Amino acid sequence: MPADSSNEAQESTVIRFTEKIGRGTISAIEVFGHWGVLIGESVYWLFLGPKLKQPVRTNAVFAQMMEIGIRAIPIVALLSATIGVMLAIQGIHTLRTFGAESRVVVGISLSVVREFSALITGILVAGRSGSALAARLSTMQINQEIDALRVMGIHPVRYLVVPSLIAMMVMLPSLTFLSDLVALYAAGIFVSLDLGISQAAYWSQTIEILSVGDLWHGLGKASIFAVLITLIGIVNGASVTGGAEGVGKVTTRAVVQAISAIVVTDMLFAFVVTR
Amino acid sequence: MMTELTADTPLAIEVTGLVTHYGPRKILNGIDFDVREGEIMVIMGGSGSGKSTLMRHLLSLEQRTAGTMKLLGQDVAELDVKGRTELSKKIGVAFQSGALFSSMSVGENIKLPLAEHTKLDDLTQDIMARMKLEVVDLAGFEDLMPSELSGGMIKRAAMARAIIMDPKILFCDEPSAGLDPVVASALDDLILKLRDAMRMSIVVVTHELDSAFKIADRITVLDRGDILMCGTVDEIRGSSNQRIQNILNRRTEEEIIDADEYLARLTGTDYGPQTDTPL
Numbered sequence: 001m002p003a004d005s006s007n008e009a010q011e012s013t014v015i016r017f018t019e020k021i022g023r024g025t026i027s028a029i030e031v032f033g034h035w036g037v038l039i040g041e042s043v044y045w046l047f048l049g050p051k052l053k054q055p056v057r058t059n060a061v062f063a064q065m066m067e068i069g070i071r072a073i074p075i076v077a078l079l080s081a082t083i084g085v086m087l088a089i090q091g092i093h094t095l096r097t098f099g100a101e102s103r104v105v106v107g108i109s110l111s112v113v114r115e116f117s118a119l120i121t122g123i124l125v126a127g128r129s130g131s132a133l134a135a136r137l138s139t140m141q142i143n144q145e146i147d148a149l150r151v152m153g154i155h156p157v158r159y160l161v162v163p164s165l166i167a168m169m170v171m172l173p174s175l176t177f178l179s180d181l182v183a184l185y186a187a188g189i190f191v192s193l194d195l196g197i198s199q200a201a202y203w204s205q206t207i208e209i210l211s212v213g214d215l216w217h218g219l220g221k222a223s224i225f226a227v228l229i230t231l232i233g234i235v236n237g238a239s240v241t242g243g244a245e246g247v248g249k250v251t252t253r254a255v256v257q258a259i260s261a262i263v264v265t266d267m268l269f270a271f272v273v274t275r
Numbered sequence: 276m277m278t279e280l281t282a283d284t285p286l287a288i289e290v291t292g293l294v295t296h297y298g299p300r301k302i303l304n305g306i307d308f309d310v311r312e313g314e315i316m317v318i319m320g321g322s323g324s325g326k327s328t329l330m331r332h333l334l335s336l337e338q339r340t341a342g343t344m345k346l347l348g349q350d351v352a353e354l355d356v357k358g359r360t361e362l363s364k365k366i367g368v369a370f371q372s373g374a375l376f377s378s379m380s381v382g383e384n385i386k387l388p389l390a391e392h393t394k395l396d397d398l399t400q401d402i403m404a405r406m407k408l409e410v411v412d413l414a415g416f417e418d419l420m421p422s423e424l425s426g427g428m429i430k431r432a433a434m435a436r437a438i439i440m441d442p443k444i445l446f447c448d449e450p451s452a453g454l455d456p457v458v459a460s461a462l463d464d465l466i467l468k469l470r471d472a473m474r475m476s477i478v479v480v481t482h483e484l485d486s487a488f489k490i491a492d493r494i495t496v497l498d499r500g501d502i503l504m505c506g507t508v509d510e511i512r513g514s515s516n517q518r519i520q521n522i523l524n525r526r527t528e529e530e531i532i533d534a535d536e537y538l539a540r541l542t543g544t545d546y547g548p549q550t551d552t553p554l
Contacts, residue, residue: 052357054391139377148374151334151446152388153363155356 035231038157042165045158054155060163068129068164069171075128076121076175077182083116084108084183088190101195105205108187113210117179118218119266122225125172126258130229133164134254137237138247146238165230172226173219180218221269225262232258280492284311286345287444287476288333293342295328302328304500305342312443313474315466317487320497321522329497330448330480334368335359347443364392367437371448373429375421375436381408382417385436392440407435411465427458434462438469445469447479451486463489484523488512496522 049055091104137160140146149156188202236254240246288310295303303325310316320326331337332344335351344351347365354362375384385404389395395403401417408414411431421429430450437445447466451459463486469475481487487494487508494511496503496519503519504511511519 052360054360143377144370144372144374145376147334147336148368148370148376150336151363151366151368152391153360154387154391 031235034235038161038231038234041157042162045155045162049158054158056158056162061166064163064167065171068125068167069175072125072128072175076124076179079120079124080117080179080182081186083120084112084187085190087111088187092194104191105202106209109184109206109209110214112183113180113214114217117183118176118221121172121176121179121222122262123259126229126262127255130233130258131251131255133233134237135247135251137234138240138250141238141240142243161234168226168230169223173222176218176222217273221266224265228261228265229258232261280311280314287312287347289345291343293332294340295332295337296340302500306502308495310476310478312476313470314492315470315477315479315490317491317494318480318497319487319494324497325500326480326497330446334446364440365443367442368446369433369437369450371452373433375429375432377421380417381419381432385439388440407439411435427454430462434465441473443475445475445477449481450479451483459486466490
């Protein structure tokens with residue numbers, strides 16, 4: 001009967017849709033569970049590793065800090081300076097409508113320190129180091145290097161995850177602080193040239209406006225971004241299937257997920273902290 | 276020369292009733308398997324027979340559904356983190372792909388277990404790594420990166436890393452796969468040398484019949500998750516089991532296909548006999 005077959009088709013569509021939601025929910029719970037396990041195991045190896053005569057490798061932490069932090073300084077500085085100048089241009093242009101362009105320092109200093117530095121640094125590090133982490137882990141997984149570590153009695157979390165996590169948690173806030181300074185300095189130069197305010201007056205206003213809380217707001221977010229970038233890179237890298245194509249897929253996915261997570265977390269953090 | 280293996284020779288590996296599933300699919304159907312100290316056990320079987328899965332279980336890289344597994348007299352399931360780490364020092368593995376760390380030089384790869392599990396200084400580690408490289412005929416290659424090595428050299432470097440801690444059990448996954456006959460034969464000789472010189476128990480997973488017959492003390496033939504036969508080279512060669520003979524003679528199993536049943540399976544319908552319609 002045509003009516004019956006139409007009902008059956010509708011029913012099967014509903015069932016398929018429900019199944020899809022169910023599978024998606026289970027996958028999401030699995031991912032969060034995986035994050036929890038990774039954090040738990042990282043803390044375990046960080047504190048109990050030395051007791052088990054398997055400490056986290058300090059050399060690896062420094063190597064990762066070099067890769068994640070020091071080598072990212074030029075690009076972070078360049079983009080931070082650009083953001084600082086861009087905020088100054090837009091701020092002066094907007095405030096000129098009300099004849100209040102001298103108040104531009106308020107907008108620049110608060111938005112740089114509370115928002116833009118952490119965000120732009122997080123996005124840059126996600127693109128640079130989050131993708132590298134996912135690519136490295138997935139290649140190691142495909143080449144059986146992770147299995148080789150396990151059978152040698154070397155826990156992959158201690159050997160690979162903890163150094164990256166520590167390095168990321170130290171270097172991302174550090175880069176964010178650097179970004180604060182560079183963006184404010186670049187904006188200061190533009191403001192001085194455009195409005196004729198002296199550098200000393202600009203910095204004096206900036207320091208007066210900013211509180212320690214504003215600084216911590218940005219650095220706190222950067223620490224959360226560091227954890228997110230590392231976990232997303234590792235979970236994606238470890239879930240690779242297939243060969244080179246699989247590595248490409250998980251690397252792209254890691255970057256997209258990390259940037260999305262950073263933007264959403266940024267908004268939630270700002271909402272919660274400003275209530 | 277090797278020591279005579281007898282029924283009294285202690286067991287290095289003892290697996291009882293090993294069952295494993297991948298999702299709903301049963302891969303190993305209650306495997307009983309043992310390897311004596313100083314014995315070379317070759318695991319053979321066709322693709323999908325479960326030999327790689329068995330190997331991964333022996334290396335504790337998979338969770339089993341049922342069964343027990345003892346390595347060097349220790350029940351693996353009962354070991355804590357420290358116990359597992361201690362056991363891993365007595366086990367060496369040469370993976371099929373080599374699994375050398377691409378970011379490290381050959382020397383650093385080989386030294387890694389020493390660096391992680393011993394307090395030896397760098398110089399001593401270097402000396403030991405060079406000694407093992409000499410054993411596998413790769414002396415002077417310690418500063419090269421894995422990407423600069425040929426397939427046979429990667430396998431030999433992996434072997435050097437596997438024996439750096441002088442393990443009691445050595446696992447080799449397809450050691451001669453993809454190598455030319457001369458290099459493959461040299462690797463077989465190396466495995467024999469390791470057994471004789473260091474009295475290692477060695478488990479080799481391989482497809483290569485010549486290699487298996489050359490090195491094996493016993494051969495275990497797996498088929499569809501079951502052990503078809505376990506015996507000496509002569510016992511395996513003399514077996515009248517058709518499936519074993521198919522493997523030895525590289526013949527595929529003959530299947531009589533019912534066309535109607537086949538079509539019904541493909542279409543998912545009760546197709547039934549279609550005598551008038553030519554297929």
